[in-house]
Amino acid sequence: MDASILLEIIFFVSLLTQTTSHAETNSCQPSKCNLKSSEIRHPFRIQGLHPQHCGLPGFQLFCQQEKTSINFPDYGDLAVKSIFYDSKRLELVDPRNCVHEVFLNLNLSRTPFRYYHVLKQYKYIKCSSKIPSPLVQFVPCLSTDDSVHGNYVYTVELSFAVPGYCTTVKSVGIPFSYSSYLSDDSFGLELTWDSAGEDENIEAWRIQTYFKASAKIIALIFMVGILLHAKIIRRCMGSSGDKIQRKYDEIEVDIISRGQYEALRSPMVDDIDIVCNYIP
Template identity: 30%
Template sequence: MNILEVTSSILFFFFFFFSFSYLATSTESCKNSVCSSNSPGIHFPFRIQSRQPESCGYPGFDLSCNNATQTVLLNLPYSGQFIVQGIDYTTQQIWINDPKNCLPKQLLSLNLSGSPFKGVYHQEFSFFNCSSGLLKDQLTPIICLSDSNHTIFATSSRRVAALLLSACKFITNVSVPVQWPFYEQILSSDLNDDLWLTWDEPSGCGKCESRGGQCGFKTNSSHEIVCSNVPHQSVPEWSGKSKKSPHEGSGNADGESPDYGRRMSSRQTLGHI
């Protein structure tokens, strides 16, 4: 073997070695991260902006940490910041609440446009402004919106709404994202329960998670999404889908993410962006 052949072989070896290393590192470098020991684990499609590179998250899924309260924050473009209470990566659901402890105030101007999220289910509530003391013993007031002169109520009952309409000032109707569909009308609520949201894009990652895999971009510079670290006995079958921007798609569950420390045993391609 002459010098030229030896040199070519060495160059090919290094090219192959570094290409493979780069591929493996890119799909496995985005480890699970947390803001505190009590906060939910964060990984693809989400990322913590100050702790994980841009390639570790999908557009529209950026989160931040509030170091003072040790909470995870999600910023919705037209509705402001919310605390992330939990994320279910398998069923692609996230539940959020108001960091200022007055979720009904946020609901009055809730707008999910410009984000990849939508409600898991929705329940329509009518808001009313009543004189202080009126029906306070019969209905649940929204304390954080009420004062000494006025009491705010929210109801999904048409019967109660008709009653309040005759004695109070109607404010607005709000479609509230909820965890389960309500088959019975709610007489009144303080509406402080978490909002349940879901996302559709990137699709397929929930299936990857359910089989113990890790969803993410194939490389730091690639727009191809792959499912890595899937045990051989449960390799998922996926069809590719194109990535949408948060403005094109709206986004689709509760639980902890699988262990991201496992070595990659297989990789399944999900699609290209």
């Protein structure tokens, strides 16, 4: 084999290996929105940093002002405080500092997540004045504490007797009722997810990677075939041209010496043309 052909084949194989290796090892590498944030890896992915196959559906995160965030279609954006992959725990923070607004409105039924803590059914009630009882406290971030036009929202147990000046807003399962002793932006706002589907997704990603690598190898073989074909044609043309020229020189001498112009139709010349014609 011609040394130049061998070098070109080695170059293409090396290029393909590096490209495939880089795609497999680097495209889904863990990443962060900032140095202090949690490491993001499978089943999560960061939009714009990881290809789509790096994460499961519904696990897409994004960086917003160097903070990791997640969007819930029925609610909006929440900030990611930390992710614990071993225990499958996602800690979130409400940017509006009102975790009970999240409890009230967040619908997880269309997501792969559920609350990490055990839920208990509570009622959200809205009252035109404060309930005179030390057993319940209104939620400040959902209420308007005004002596004239007061609007007070409480989380109470289902058995609670709702006063006449209050109306029930919604009954919902939440991790905790409101307490002034608890953080109002993140306490209880922890989610978890099932492992079902992770193995299938990883296997699907491996199959997809395999077929992509196979396609690249086939393309490489095709390129090498074209290269070899071109090299062979070039060599044939060069070799045949030299042989034809030498033959015509011999024929020319023969013509001059014997005057037999029919020698121009020598079988050897025709055979050389036939050999080259075998190459498309």
